[in-house]
Amino acid sequence: MKSLNILIVFVITATFANAQNKKYIKTMETSITAIFQAENTEALDATANKFDRIGQAEASEWEPYYYASLSHVFKAFKIEDLQAKDKVLDQALVALGRATTLSENNSEIIALQGFINMIKIGVDPGTRGQTLSPKIMADFGKAMKLDPNNPRANLFMAQMLYGSAQFFGTGVDDACALVDKSMVLFESEKPESTIAPSWGLHSAKQYKKQCEAALEKAENQE
Structure with a gap:
């Protein structure tokens, strides 16, 4: 009888946990879609806040804070005022820091951290380029x-190498080769789950066009 009671409790617990997990995944899927459909900063504030609430409810999951950070990043792209942009990027780093505490040595988190700092260079290239560039390269590496x-x-x-090549007036061949590699990886990517990061192909295609134009210009100048 005791064994039967234990089995019943186990089944009930497992069923409840499975239901909770399905609810979490569904909520995340809907919220992730909202990031890419957001048309203004207010909508991205809403997604960032939603992910923050999900993160508080799901204390062991890193993905909510990753996407909260990504929401801030996308918001920063829509802001022209440099000081305001910088503050939003700081918020992105804070959210990503929470993700890091839950999942160390995570390639996606570390890559996004480097990406955020790469954008921060654009806020003040003269001051930040020399100090942030080594850290960014280390993160991407x-x-x-x-x-x-x-x-x-x-x-x-590839974006970092491309920007550096333009700044120093050198060739973009290495950067563009890496863009091509990234596109191959995007097209063959098989995310571990429906909420795993899978974005970026659109940007890769844009950089592919820039590379084609830059390489054609260089060839014509020879």
């Missing part, structure tokens, strides 16, 4: 080492 097939890590590294 680590993210790629942890997961060589992470298309976002490869794309972000």
